[in-house]
Amino acid sequence: MKQIEGGVCAPKGFKAAGVVANIKKSSTKKDCALIASEVPATVAGMFTKNVMKAPPVVWNAAACLAGKAQAVFVNSGNANAATGERGAEDVCTTAGWVADGLGINAQHVCICSTGVIGVPLPMDRIQNGVSASLKALSENCGSDAAQAIMTTDTVPKERAIEVELSAGTARLGAIAKGSGMIAPNMATMISIITTDAGIDSQALDKALRAAVNASFNCITIDNDMSTSDTVLCFANGASGVQIEADSADCKAFESALQELCVDMAKLLVLDGEGATKFVEIAVEGAQNEDDAKTIARAIANSMLVKTAFFGQDPNWGRIVCAAGYSGVEFDPAQVGLWLDTVQLVHDGAAADYREEDAAAVMKQKEFQVRLRVGNGEGSAVFWTCDLSHDYVSINADYRS
Amino acid sequence: MKQIEGGVCAPKGFKAAGVVANIKKSSTKKDCALIASEVPATVAGMFTKNVMKAPPVVWNAAACLAGKAQAVFVNSGNANAATGERGAEDVCTTAGWVADGLGINAQHVCICSTGVIGVPLPMDRIQNGVSASLKALSENCGSDAAQAIMTTDTVPKERAIEVELSAGTARLGAIAKGSGMIAPNMATMISIITTDAGIDSQALDKALRAAVNASFNCITIDNDMSTSDTVLCFANGASGVQIEADSADCKAFESALQELCVDMAKLLVLDGEGATKFVEIAVEGAQNEDDAKTIARAIANSMLVKTAFFGQDPNWGRIVCAAGYSGVEFDPAQVGLWLDTVQLVHDGAAADYREEDAAAVMKQKEFQVRLRVGNGEGSAVFWTCDLSHDYVSINADYRS
Numbered sequence: 001m002k003q004i005e006g007g008v009c010a011p012k013g014f015k016a017a018g019v020v021a022n023i024k025k026s027s028t029k030k031d032c033a034l035i036a037s038e039v040p041a042t043v044a045g046m047f048t049k050n051v052m053k054a055p056p057v058v059w060n061a062a063a064c065l066a067g068k069a070q071a072v073f074v075n076s077g078n079a080n081a082a083t084g085e086r087g088a089e090d091v092c093t094t095a096g097w098v099a100d101g102l103g104i105n106a107q108h109v110c111i112c113s114t115g116v117i118g119v120p121l122p123m124d125r126i127q128n129g130v131s132a133s134l135k136a137l138s139e140n141c142g143s144d145a146a147q148a149i150m151t152t153d154t155v156p157k158e159r160a161i162e163v164e165l166s167a168g169t170a171r172l173g174a175i176a177k178g179s180g181m182i183a184p185n186m187a188t189m190i191s192i193i194t195t196d197a198g199i200d201s202q203a204l205d206k207a208l209r210a211a212v213n214a215s216f217n218c219i220t221i222d223n224d225m226s227t228s229d230t231v232l233c234f235a236n237g238a239s240g241v242q243i244e245a246d247s248a249d250c251k252a253f254e255s256a257l258q259e260l261c262v263d264m265a266k267l268l269v270l271d272g273e274g275a276t277k278f279v280e281i282a283v284e285g286a287q288n289e290d291d292a293k294t295i296a297r298a299i300a301n302s303m304l305v306k307t308a309f310f311g312q313d314p315n316w317g318r319i320v321c322a323a324g325y326s327g328v329e330f331d332p333a334q335v336g337l338w339l340d341t342v343q344l345v346h347d348g349a350a351a352d353y354r355e356e357d358a359a360a361v362m363k364q365k366e367f368q369v370r371l372r373v374g375n376g377e378g379s380a381v382f383w384t385c386d387l388s389h390d391y392v393s394i395n396a397d398y399r400s
Numbered sequence: 401m402k403q404i405e406g407g408v409c410a411p412k413g414f415k416a417a418g419v420v421a422n423i424k425k426s427s428t429k430k431d432c433a434l435i436a437s438e439v440p441a442t443v444a445g446m447f448t449k450n451v452m453k454a455p456p457v458v459w460n461a462a463a464c465l466a467g468k469a470q471a472v473f474v475n476s477g478n479a480n481a482a483t484g485e486r487g488a489e490d491v492c493t494t495a496g497w498v499a500d501g502l503g504i505n506a507q508h509v510c511i512c513s514t515g516v517i518g519v520p521l522p523m524d525r526i527q528n529g530v531s532a533s534l535k536a537l538s539e540n541c542g543s544d545a546a547q548a549i550m551t552t553d554t555v556p557k558e559r560a561i562e563v564e565l566s567a568g569t570a571r572l573g574a575i576a577k578g579s580g581m582i583a584p585n586m587a588t589m590i591s592i593i594t595t596d597a598g599i600d601s602q603a604l605d606k607a608l609r610a611a612v613n614a615s616f617n618c619i620t621i622d623n624d625m626s627t628s629d630t631v632l633c634f635a636n637g638a639s640g641v642q643i644e645a646d647s648a649d650c651k652a653f654e655s656a657l658q659e660l661c662v663d664m665a666k667l668l669v670l671d672g673e674g675a676t677k678f679v680e681i682a683v684e685g686a687q688n689e690d691d692a693k694t695i696a697r698a699i700a701n702s703m704l705v706k707t708a709f710f711g712q713d714p715n716w717g718r719i720v721c722a723a724g725y726s727g728v729e730f731d732p733a734q735v736g737l738w739l740d741t742v743q744l745v746h747d748g749a750a751a752d753y754r755e756e757d758a759a760a761v762m763k764q765k766e767f768q769v770r771l772r773v774g775n776g777e778g779s780a781v782f783w784t785c786d787l788s789h790d791y792v793s794i795n796a797d798y799r800s
Contacts, residue, residue, distance in 0.1 A: 052724030052732050052748075082720055084733070084749030117717020118750050303703070303787075304795055311796025317517020320482055324452030332452050332482070348452075349484035350518050387703075392789050395704055396711025 001256055004171065007142030007158030011171040011196035013038040013238030017136035018144030021129030023115070023122060024077035030148035032129030033175075035192055036071035036102055036137060041236035042198075043069040043110070044205040046212045048229035054081035055088040056111040057230060059095070063110050064232075067201030072110040072192055072232055073098045074149045075129060076177070079228050080113035080121050090121045097127060101134040112190050112230050114151055114177060146175040149190055152394055153177050157267045163256040165249040168241045170197035172260050178268040189216065191231045191264055197253055198237025203245040207254040208233045215261035218293075219269050219383045233257070269383045274390030277309045278383065280368040283323075286378035291328045295373060296382035298326035306387035314358035316344045323371060336372035401563050401656055407542030410560030410573040411596035413438040413638030417536035418544030421529030423477035423515070423522060430548035432529030433575075435592055436471035436502055436537060441636035442598075443469040443510070444605040446612045448629035454481035455488040456511040457630060459495070463510050464632075467601030472510040472592055472632055473498045474549045475529060476577070479628050480513035480521050490521045497527060501534035512590050512630050514551055514577060546575040549590055552794055553578050557667040563656040565649040570597035570641045572660050578668040589616065591631045591664055597653055598637025603645040607654040608633045615661035618693075619669050619700075619783045633657070669783045674790030677709045678783065680768040683723075686778035691728045695773060696782035698726035706787035714758035716744045723771055736772035 009016050016035045023031040045064035047057045063069045073094060080087050091111050099106040113121065136144070146156035160173035176191035199207075212231055243249045270278050281300050286292035299305055302322035308315045316337050324332070337345035339361040345351055361367050409416050416435045423431040445464035447457045463469045473494060480487050491511050499506040513521065536544070546556035560573035576591035599607075612631055643649045670678050681700050686692035699705055702722040708715040716737050724732070737745035739761040742753055761767050 048725075050721065050724040051726075051728070051730060052720050052735075079717070082717055082732070082735075082745070082749060084747065086749070116715075117721060118745070120750075303791075307792050307795035310792065313796065315516075317479070317482055320452050321450065321517060324450040325448075326451075328451070330451060333484070335452075335482075345482070345518070347484065349482060349486075350520075387792060389789050389792050391703075392707055392710065392787060392792060395707035396713065 001161055001163050004160045004162050006160050007146055008035050008173040008175050008194045009139050009142035010160030010173040011194045013236050014194045015137040015139055016141045016145040017133040018148030019132040019136055021125045023075050023125050031076045032133050033074040033145035033148035034133035035145055037236040039236055040068055040070050041234040042201045042204050043234050044208045045232045054079055054228045055091045056113050059091045060110045069110050070104050070108045074112040076149050076151050077115040078121055079115045079117045081117040083120050086120055094126055097130040110232055114190055114228050149177040152273055153271055155271055159263050161260055165241055170239045170241045174260050174264050176264045178271055193233040195235045196239035197235055198242040199235045204235050207257050211258040211261040214258050215265040219265045269385050272385035273394045274388040275385030276388055277386040278366040281382040282370045284379040285372040285374040285376050287376040288378040289380055292378040292380035294328050295323045295326045296380045298322045300382040300384035309386035310388045312362040314362055330373040334374045338370040340367050401561055404560045404562050406560050407546055407558030408435050408573040408575050408594045409539050409542035411571040411594045413636050414594045415537040415539055416541045416545040417533040418548030419532040419536055421525045423475050423525050431476045432533050433474040433545035433548035434533035435545055437636040439636055440468055440470050441634040442601045442604050443634050444608040445632045454479055454628045455491045456513050459491045460510045469510050470504050470508040474512040476549050476551050477515040478521055479515045479517050481517040483520050486520055494526055497530040510632055514590055514628050549577040552673055553671055555671055559663050561660055565641055565652055568641045570639045572656055574660050574664050576664045578671055593633040595635045596639035597635055598642040599635045604635050607657050611658040611661040614658050615665040619665045669785050672785035673794045674788040675785030676788055677786040678766045681782040682770045684779040685772040685774040685776050687776040688778040689780055692778040692780035694728050695723045695726045696780045698722045700782040700784035709786035710788045712762040714762055730773040734774045738770040740767050
């Protein structure tokens with residue numbers, strides 16, 4: 001497995017575009033992306049569990065049930081969420097425009113929208129965005145697509161990798177956007193993944209589910225799950241490498257997909273709104289993996305823990321306190337806590353450590369919090385960022 | 401029912417004290433409080449559900465099981481939490497000192513500690529605090545006690561009310577402290593309530609449970625449940641008014657206790673760390689009260705909703721989004737949303753309203769968010785504050 005260039009266009013047979021259509025307030029920022037396969041692809045998706053699902057989410061879920069799609073159009077600047085009947089019609093209309101341009105069926109066009117909730121899509125601009133995207137489609141424009149899906153992200157996020165399988169080399173590429181409304185159970189986000197491996201939709205769905213659960217579902221920025229969370233994975237088989245379900249190649253493909261998703265998930269946390277720290281929360285010694293994940297999530301979401309990270313304050317009381325209210329039972333007398341290699345808590349009380357050693361760990365841009373809650377086999381990892389003044393500024397002023 | 405002066409000393413037969421013992425860093429701030437009844441009192445308590453319960457919580461729970469106590473000593477500046485075996489011994493020692501001074505049994509002395517987690521109590525200073533408190537005990541020092549239990553609170557919180565019952569007049573008084581680590585399932589806090597009504601411990605326990613569930617369990621500042629949450633209610637019978645369980649007087653007493661607790665809960669939110677807004681979240685039309693409360697809690701805890709409150713931005717998408725991920729099922733097409741009397745959402749999409757009218761509501765210091773999610777009978781109310789720069793500053797720098 002090795003990193004390669006090209007993002008979503010690294011796999012064979014994919015083209016992409018990213019254009020300016022004035023859907024965002026800025027007239028210079030790209031806000032429409034199109035990614036299209038030359039041939040019909042297998043598609044799998046995972047979506048927000050929010051009751052207030054945006055119309056595009058419902059549309060894409062239908063495509064993923066069918067298991068076939070060939071393109072995805074994404075606009076940023078407007079989420080087309082809480083837009084009633086009109087929102088659903090607008091998705092259908094947009095898919096029709098893309099389908100006409102590509103000469104394919106509208107049901108094979110996925111649609112994603114991200115941005116402000118509750119405002120109908122400006123359909124004249126969307127139409128311009130579709131036209132311009134169709135014209136700009138190219139094998140060299142993966143980065144443009146990565147830019148066009150950004151909202152409060154400060155950097156575009158794309159990655160591609162190459163994986164050697166018994167039948168040859170396959171490639172996987174991805175773009176993703178954050179950077180607020182990020183919470184587990186689909187990190188609030190959009191990610192589009194492409195691969196030139198050939199794989200049936202059931203096997204692709206299984207691989208994507210496992211990869212997302214170990215990556216995008218293990219990050220949190222503000223514990224707010226959006227109406228639009230979407231991960232879509234397109235496999236077009238253009239490499240000629242065909243993957244059989246449950247084969248050794250399939251396992252290798254699953255690992256590659258997971259590695260790519262973990263990379264993208266970490267990029268989202270690194271670019272979390274206002275984030276100045278990237279922190280890994282590792283919980284071990286729990287009764288089982290679910291318990292460990294529940295504890296890790298509570299710590300990762302605690303506003304007091306996250307402000308302490310921002311303040312570079314090794315205030316471990318807040319960390320064990322968050323573990324304590326997670327809902328998981330454990331014996332406080334068995335608790336141990338480490339910041340990287342510095343042990344702060346031993347048997348549930350302060351260990352013998354130097355405050356300056358703990359503070360030095362927290363001054364780093366990235367560090368690990370490791371919490372032991374007993375002698376069980378359950379462990380889990382979560383990735384989170386700090387809660388800074390900039391998070392408040394960004395979100396107090398988002399629409400103004 | 402009417403408001404009266406005197407706080408926890410308004411009910412007959414209670415004395416209080418608040419003194420400086422240098423447990424807080426400041427050498428001028430009061431940090432030890434003692435409240436004592438002249439005669440043994442019935443006691444009821446509600447405590448944090450955090451697994452990492454501080455030793456005082458365990459001690460008080462035992463007193464409440466027995467149903468009798470006569471005094472409570474509170475120190476601020478140190479939570480005596482995550483302090484291992486020594487923490488439990490320190491509670492016992494402190495109770496002994498208070499008991500000796502009052503000439504009562506140590507088991508009848510409750511102990512509360514609030515402040516930093518993980519640091520053993522400075523027992524020499526605690527001993528000085530106990531001595532000074534015993535000397536200062538007076539019917540006029542309720543306010544001193546209210547001051548002494550403060551941590552990041554900016555104002556002391558005390559209230560007293562008088563209630564007319566068939567057998568005569570009874571009084572109830574309360575003090576409370578916030579103001580971070582405030583979350584439902586006991587707002588993270590300490591409140592001491594006194595009454596000169598006579599009531600058996602089972603009836604008092606029932607009344608307190610109902611009152612807390614409708615007040616302190618309906619507020620949130622940062623969704624962080626502390627290791628020390630405690631509400632204690634002492635009923636000493638000094639008014640000569642005896643309340644029989646399930647009588648009309650008992651109902652009137654329950655209402656009075658609930659009113660007092662709601663008042664105190666609101667004071668905590670008003671003084672939430674960094675809070676500039678007090679917002680009531682009212683959810684209606686849910687299938688049942690539990691569903692309504694779950695939705696209200698999700699909205700009240702959403703960082704994005706709270707930063708929008710701070711930014712005075714009527715970004716209603718974040719509110720319906722939080723409702724949508726609360727875990728409760730409802731029909732998005734039936735959603736209605738009001739800021740005070742301005743309707744922003746109708747049938748799940750933007751209503752016809754003027755942005756400036758919505759903005760005007762949010763410019764107020766206090767306002768209501770009302771969300772309708774269907775035609776069910778379930779409704780609930782939650783109280784929350786905004787998430788401001790000051791919250792981040794206060795908690796990034798808490799220990800430094």
